[in-house]
Amino acid sequence: MSLGDLLADGGSDPIGVSGRRGRIFEQLRINLNHHPATETVVVRPTRDQRDRKLVAHFDTQILVDGLVDADEARLEINWWTHPVGIDDQFKFHYLESSGYDCGWHRQPHPAESDIPFDHFQQRASPESDYHYQGVDFLEDAPVGLLWEVTRTRLPRIVRARYDPNTDV
Amino acid sequence: MADDDSLAPPEAIEIVDEAERTDEWTDEMPGVDRVISVALTTEQPRTADWIAERAAVSPTTARSHLERLVDLHILSAVEQRGAKTYYPDAAYQRFKEVSQLIEEHTRSEIETMTVTAKEDIEELGETYGVESADELRKLATADDTSSREAREYFKKASEWDSHSHMVSIAEEALERYEKFSDHYRPSVDSAV
Numbered sequence: 001m002s003l004g005d006l007l008a009d010g011g012s013d014p015i016g017v018s019g020r021r022g023r024i025f026e027q028l029r030i031n032l033n034h035h036p037a038t039e040t041v042v043v044r045p046t047r048d049q050r051d052r053k054l055v056a057h058f059d060t061q062i063l064v065d066g067l068v069d070a071d072e073a074r075l076e077i078n079w080w081t082h083p084v085g086i087d088d089q090f091k092f093h094y095l096e097s098s099g100y101d102c103g104w105h106r107q108p109h110p111a112e113s114d115i116p117f118d119h120f121q122q123r124a125s126p127e128s129d130y131h132y133q134g135v136d137f138l139e140d141a142p143v144g145l146l147w148e149v150t151r152t153r154l155p156r157i158v159r160a161r162y163d164p165n166t167d168v
Numbered sequence: 169m170a171d172d173d174s175l176a177p178p179e180a181i182e183i184v185d186e187a188e189r190t191d192e193w194t195d196e197m198p199g200v201d202r203v204i205s206v207a208l209t210t211e212q213p214r215t216a217d218w219i220a221e222r223a224a225v226s227p228t229t230a231r232s233h234l235e236r237l238v239d240l241h242i243l244s245a246v247e248q249r250g251a252k253t254y255y256p257d258a259a260y261q262r263f264k265e266v267s268q269l270i271e272e273h274t275r276s277e278i279e280t281m282t283v284t285a286k287e288d289i290e291e292l293g294e295t296y297g298v299e300s301a302d303e304l305r306k307l308a309t310a311d312d313t314s315s316r317e318a319r320e321y322f323k324k325a326s327e328w329d330s331h332s333h334m335v336s337i338a339e340e341a342l343e344r345y346e347k348f349s350d351h352y353r354p355s356v357d358s359a360v
Contacts (some may be wrong), residue, residue, distance in 0.1 A: 019261055019337075020211065021330050034196040050288055051327050061245045080312050080326035083305060084212050100174055107323070108316045116298055117319070120181045124174045131172075141222040143205040147193035152183070160180035 009048045016116075022080045025054060028077055032056045032144050035150055037063035046078065053078040053091075064158040072097040075150065079142060087117075090142070092149045094157075099125035102157060104135060105147050122157075199225045203233040204242070213246055262337070269341040278345075282338040285331040292328050296321070297327035301328035 025043070037058040044055050054077040062070040073096045080089040093103035102122035102154045109115040109132070116134035123130045141150045193202065202223040207214070220230035234254050237243040244257045269278060298304045307313060308321035 016283070019221075019256075019265065019333050020263065021211065021326060022333060023256060023261070024209045027209050030201070031197065031205055034193075034201075036196065050291070051330075081211070081329070082322045084324065086322065088211075089319060098174075102176070108319045110316075110325055113316065122175050125325045131175060135181065136183075138183065139222070141206050142209045143193075143202070144222050151193060153181075156180045156183075157176040159174040161174060162268070 021079065024079050024081065025052075027143055028054055028079070028146055031146050032075075033100065044076075051078070064155045067158050067162040069162055070096040070098040070100075075154075077146070088142075090145065092145070093156060096162075100161070101126075104137075104153060106137070120153075133160075194224050199223065199229055201234045203230055204237065207234065207237065207243055207254055208256050210255065212246060213255040216251050216253050219254065262340070265337050266340045266344060268343060269337055273341075275342065276347050278338050278341050282342070283336055285334040285338070288331045289328060289335070292324055292331075296324065300334065301325040304328065 014029075029041050029043075029148045031036050032054065035056070035058075037060075039057045039059050041054060043052050045051070046053050048108045056075045056077075058073045058075065060066065060070060060073050063073055073094065076091070076095065078091045084086050087106060089107040091103055091105045091107065093101065093105075095101040100122070102120065104120055106118050108117055109119075115132045116138060118135055120133045120135045121130040137145060137148065138152075139145045196203070203219060203225060206219050206223045210219070216231040216234050217227050217251065220227040223230060225233070230354050234243060234245075238245050238254070238257075241257050241260045243254045247253070247254055273281070292304075292313040293299055296307065297303055298307065302325075304321050308318040308325070313321070
């Protein structure tokens with residue numbers, strides 16, 4: 001077994017690194033199930049039906065001290081593995097039944113070239129336009145990023161939107 | 169309420185002080201599970217120190233968990249430039265995935281999954297005019313490819329890998345079904 005094989009990203013390579021995307025999905029699912037506000041985690045097809053994503057439904061009474069003023073809240077996650085040396089792409093996208101949605105993404109915007117690959121986007125309702133802002137992620141491992149988003153970044157957003165006394 | 173009023177302000181989005189990062193996942197996940205989560209998702213073999221930092225455990229704790237995981241064949245270890253590195257054990261991962269597929273799905277569901285994955289691969293091939301995920305990744309690194317296009321190709325190559333992986337796992341699962349049914353089905357002779 002050569003090291004070249006070990007470092008391969010895709011295909012049916014002999015040591016099975018090709019299953020990395022599946023392992024990331026599995027570990028994200030396991031970690032999401034440990035989040036105190038998680039009710040269910042399911043795998044769903046993406047909009048084009050050609051891929052899949054993880055969807056975690058949260059109990060809004062528990063999520064960020066019950067501050068969310070919406071009946072339903074969910075987090076949708078996708079992750080695309082890339083060859084060694086090139087950052088993976090991912091999306092952590094939060095949606096509320098209030099109509100608000102926001103996401104922490106590492107991927108290019110399909111049309112706007114001045115939006116950084118690592119960005120946050122939010123909109124008040126599906127009818128509104130997205131507002132974008134670049135972000136610097138603190139973690140690099142998939143599960144580290146999951147906890148960064150769910151325990152550090154999302155609570156800051158929720159507090160800023162729902163708790164007028166918050167100090168961010 | 170105006171639309172913009174319900175948006176989070178920029179200062180809630182940017183984390184300027186790294187001290188604001190919370191290590192709260194240490195409350196929710198035991199250390200050994202954090203080590204497993206990090207070790208099973210690395211893109212290449214990693215040292216105990218590298219894994220320890222990301223799993224929020226001490227290097228000594230990481231090393232002890234990692235060695236136990238090697239004993240259990242969940243991980244493999246290899247020496248790289250004088251340092252011991254860890255990565256997911258291929259045989260174990262494959263066995264687990266095939267077993268899971270058989271446990272969670274009927275034979276005809278697995279057959280359908282195989283067909284769907286093959287169709288998805290065909291469609292990707294036609295869309296991008298390539299015959300493999302690696303060829304698509306080569307397109308991504310071609311001179312005349314923009315960084316935006318490159319990202320799109322890498323993303324689709326990753327989806328392609330998932331489909332190929334599914335085909336290979338599903339085919340092994342179907343073979344195993346075959347073996348089990350041969351094993352349990354009484355032969356015509358013995359029934360006489």
